[in-house]
Amino acid sequence: MKNYILDDTICAISTPLGRSGIGIVRMSGPDAIRIAEKIFLSKDKKPVNSFKSHTIHYGFIVEDLSQSTQPTISTPGVEMVDEVLLTVMKAPRTYTRQDIVEINCHGGIVALRKVLELCLRHGARLANPGEFTLRAFLNGRIDLTQAEAVLNIVDAKTEEALKVATRQLEGSLSKILNSIHKDLLDIVSEFEALLDFPEEEIEESQKEEIISRLENTIKELDKLLEHSREGRLIQEGIKCVICGKPNVGKSSLMNALLGKERVIVTPIPGTTRDVVEEIVDLHGIPLRIADTAGIIETEDLVEKEGIERAKREMENADLIILVLDTTQGVNGDDIFLLERIKDKNHIICVNKIDLKSEM
Secondary structure, three states: OOOOOOOOOEEEEOOOOOOOOOOEEEEEOHHHHHHHHHHEEEOOOOHHHHOOOOOEEEEEEEEEOOOOOOOOOOOOOOOOOEEEEEEEEEEEEEEOOOEEEEEEEEEEHHHHHHHHHHHOOOOOEEEOHHHHHHHHHOOOOOOHHHHHHHHHHHOOOOOHHHHHHHHOOHHHHHHHHHHHHHHHHHHHHHHHHHHHOOOOOOOHHHHHHHHHHHHHHHHHHHHHHHHHHHHHHHHOOOOEEEEOOOOOOOHHHHHHOOOOOOOOOOOOOOOOOOOOEEEEEOOOEEEEEEEEEOOOOOOHHHHHHHHHHHHHHHHOEEEEEEEEEOOOOOOHHHHHHHHOOOOEEEEEEEEEEOOOOOO
């Protein structure tokens, strides 16, 4: 486990790397403003430490300002890196409850990495994955359920998943857990008082009240557990695996479900050699559909590997769609697959019913 230090200054590129209009480099820690002072030249020539909290400033990121007392963009030795907007947010009214500086520069990989390099050169440390949110948690800005919600917002694949995660970030789950925690502490306190004074007789009504409160707490916990299952389904989705013999129409079915030509379809058996996965929004639930290699006895090494991967996908599936070809009839390979999926949630899809049936 990593040892995290909270009193240094961390920095990271906060936006995905790639070609884009804007990219963000973020710093958090006691030296964030001091470091920005060394690399940011404001258009109005005001120093960064004079900026009010939660304000945005136009200017330039430059190689080094420490050698000049009143530098400008034309000062010899001052080399411009990028034209940026710099945001200053002072503690404690920030995400991490520390001073935060965000540099909005152009989104090219080279520009972002250069700005990051300058921050590191002047004393910042490269942040570990999730360390900004960790600091928010350790500094009391958010609790553990809200920290999880941040990750769920980033990973949300449907609007419904985003809504659930946003409500959790607002503290809806924290309020329920805090209420249950308070009720249990109250009940424990009453038990301890009864144990401390055993000479006092416990009235029947007192017993009934404690039992009733415990039963209500258990009901709340059961309800919470049920909601957590629903939340997991909305966040992680349903893993649906399409399987069957080669050339029965698995890839055609997947393309039809997706509404686009995602998988190559040919009359040649064994066209699909690897697992192809896509996500469909099914009324707010991510349906993760996987097309797999046709399962059949073969000596082809590549095809064998594809079949093994297909079997592993089937083992981990929440739902299996077995495609049968009405023109081929049911043979030993189909029987093998029917046996394999009989104890899992499954749908039997009979394909090519418009052609002559052998079933």
